[in-house]
Amino acid sequence: MAADTSSDDRGLRKGKWAPYGLLSPGILWLVLFFLVPVMILVRTALSSKASRFANPEFSWQFSNFTSAFTDYGPQFARSFLFAGIATVSAILIGYPLAYWIATQGGRWKNLLIGLVVVPFFTSYLIRTIAWTSLLKDDGVILNVIHAIPFVPQDFRLLATPAGVIGGLTYNFLSFMILPIYVSLEKIDFRLTEAAADLYGTPWQAFKKVVLPLSMPGVFAGSLLVFIPAAGDYLNNRYLGSPKTSMIGTVVQDKFLVQFDYPVAAALSLVLMAIITTMVLIYSKFLGTEGLAV
Amino acid sequence: MTKRRISTPSPTSQADLSRRKFLGTSGLALGGLALGPALLAACSSDSSGGDASSGDNELWFDNWTLYIDKPEGELYGKGGTLDSFQKASGQKIKYTEGINDNNEYFAKIQPLLSQDKPIGPDIIALTFWMAGRLTTLGWVEKLPLDKIPNSANLIESLTKPPSDPTGEYSLPWQAGMAGIAYNKSVTGRALNSVDDLFDPAFKGKIGMLLEMRDTIGLIAMSLGIDLATPTFEKFQPAFDKLKEGVDSGQIRQFTGNDYVDDLEQGSFAACIGWSGDVVQLSASNPDIGFSIPESGGTLWFDTMQIPVGASNVEGAAEWMNYVYDPVNAAKITAEVQYISPVQGVQEELRKMGGDAAALADSQLIFPDASTLATLQSWGNLDEEEEALFDAEFAKITGA
């Protein structure tokens, strides 16, 4: 008995470090490619530059953050507004599609999901530029819209908020469809039979059973769409106008044109902070806790 | 600045365009959570080939995409400039198309050059104002002009430009003009003044370039402001006019090279554009027109410079000398269709006959004296002034 215990102990002691060993590549990765860059970013955000092309020197320059708040309110507001609308649109388009594939796809499921992803083999930039020719002022789509009575003659989609939001929705749509599809796919559809059996109409069965159970997918999809959309600048660059610029536009220009690394870093950090806060609040309402099937 | 080459219908150039556009804007494409400058620095050595020194006395020229002749689509194709140069000089040359945007390229090399570290290439081809910035910062070598006798063939106005008053730090590669590009099927008429761009009839159909010097330069000239000695104060009216155009909705969007698509698709009625693009675009679409406004257009040029720490200055000089021979220069012009800085190219093109000979008569490649007289080049902006210009321009473009 005593011998048994001690050998168990040895086994435990040996096994004690195994989890950490398995974790170490992940931790190393996080430290190298998340923690270190964020620290560099924080350091840069608190730096000042002796001259325009000098390297930033760390100097507790908190004023970089002030300028982030005072000068770029509209861009921040647009970023979150556009990203928010794009996220909701992506849910409205992506959910029915994912639902249809998951429930009606049958043996074509994998093919259909593949088709959802295929456009995304093309580069993000090319897809966005392709949209400019789809939405061009005398293109097919606009001509159809103009054929509708009472549409003003100067109505257009390019260089408008609708264009940017459309582009964001389209570009990130598959990030919405895939997690929703996965969560729907995981649902045991005998549960909808159970709901029907318990006098639930198809709509009640969907609302009370399928929808709540697919919420983890909607939650994940929302994050995957909202976060990159809020920081995006390419859609505004090609589908927007100076009046639809987002915070990503500013960060890009600050980094690459104006060489104002400290303010650019500060803006990025503020963006990260706001997104993190929003995600935390969002997860409070829609968290995945207890939803595991 | 994006390169002033446009997509021609050939599949190769489409692919190149795609790649260029992608690289040109991909730096921050991942969600806008921008990386720190240290990481940008790390990228630089990566994209320029990894190896900072070109071994075996190889010469390394880093240039824009689609900016040299490619026989049968190959950079080193038989009979092409690179191939002929290697045969004539015995100097091996490594030619890369690593420049997509002046500012982006600067952001890459800045961390290395500011610490006196070599960046790799022996010759880089930045636009004149960026070349001027590098010169001012002391990040380029003095050129061994005595080893470049053919520089005597250069058009005089390009040898000692305001960006390099002594002419010792940069030599021109190719030049071009910014003017007004328009789509006649939308405007219904030819345009020839900057004020046409502010005609309310074209509200929401006007494009401007993200290239500040061309956009602000053209507007400033229309207001009678001289580009040779720019100060922020003097240019304020030009910014005001631009801002008004944006606020009123007259100006639809600021673009890079992609204005070409908007123009052809009719989303832009007119815009500020580059001569080289329009030469090619109008060949396939006769509705596309280009004019140098009455108040004048801007003349820009890309340069060749030797960054400090370059390992093969001798080879660089040999190359420059080679491409300033009109016979060799004409071969490049026939392909890239910009203004050649070398005198005598026009005659060489005529000798070549065929399509090349036709180019010899193009006003946009060989502007006559009266056209040239209306063109202006930007004078040097010092660091602080340039920062003010850039910041003001960013504010108007929404950044």
Added chain:
Amino acid sequence: MNEVLLGEEGTPGHGAAVAGTADVVIRLENVVKKFGEYTAVESADFDIAEGEFFSMLGPSGCGKTTTLRMIAGFEQPTAGRILLDGVDVSKTPPHKRNVNTVFQNYALFPHMSVFDNVAFGLRNAKVPEADVTKRVTDLLEIVRLPEYAKRRPNQLSGGQQQRIALARALVNLPKALLLDEPLGALDLKLRQAMQLELKRIQREVGITFIFVTHDQEEALTMSDRIAVMTQGRTDQIGTPTQIYHQPTTAFVAGFIGTANLLPVTVRSHEGTTVTVDSRTGSQFRVPSGGRSHQPGSEVTLMIRPERLVPSFAPVDGVAGGSIPTTVTSLVFQGPVVRCEVQTDVGSALVAHLGPEDDPGRLSVGSRVDMTWAYEGAYLVPEAIDPEAAGITQSN
């Protein structure tokens, strides 16, 4: 909603046939179900009475689950009618049928508390919330899990989930409760406990239970009546006693318990006794079982293992017949010794020998005459393939 009071005593019917239409809750009229070319149910045609515990028993693929799903409304019959309380519901969607199902995997809603799971049907039926609370609480009492109302299903054991699934269906007081192999996922001990529990609950609520299972022991233990199904057909419907002792087909005989089946030919039928010829040339006298048998017809002689004894042991009653055999295996199984023997034509038979049969006198290889009492044999009115003769048992 049905107003049957909870706790009212059920009145389980015991006959093979349901007396009078007034008591019939569910009637299946020549119901056929095809999936493409495949016929899942060839013909289901039976009545189920109010308060009855009715089982559909058969191997997998026999059509029992499909029949249940048609009653629930998840499938529509290809032909025939299903009547619920005299009303044709063949085309009625499940949410409009007053029957409820306990699913094989329970299908509890994982994102809801136990209480909300049980309340689900009542709320969909717009029952006032005060009544919902009362009825759910009552039902949780009946399934003896009142303290679990706030838990999530995944915090419960398999047996507890099973009871919640039962409560969730029963709380709606359905015309009939449909149970699709509800005990399949439980281990043996728990399954046996739940069998008793289900019977108790059924008595307590008095609702018709329609129970699908492939486990014949389970069906025998719990049912008032059993429908034995195979390959889409209903072979026999009857009480457990009838099914066990008077199977109408060889399949039923073999599927319910263990049976020794021997092909025989009817020689004569006089009064209540039939005389048959075996393949070995012997003649046996067998009770007619209430049927008339035509001389010359091929039928099957069934002898349950507990009725087969060695000739040296005392026979309980009048002897029915005897077969010379050789012992091939003897396995001690506690109360009985399982003795396998082989007849001279090669059929294997099995006998369960008690201490009074003195199995100690047997050894493998020894010759012994196996005999049985006159009442211990039964004629299945169906021929079997001589190849399939001998021991048959379901697993």
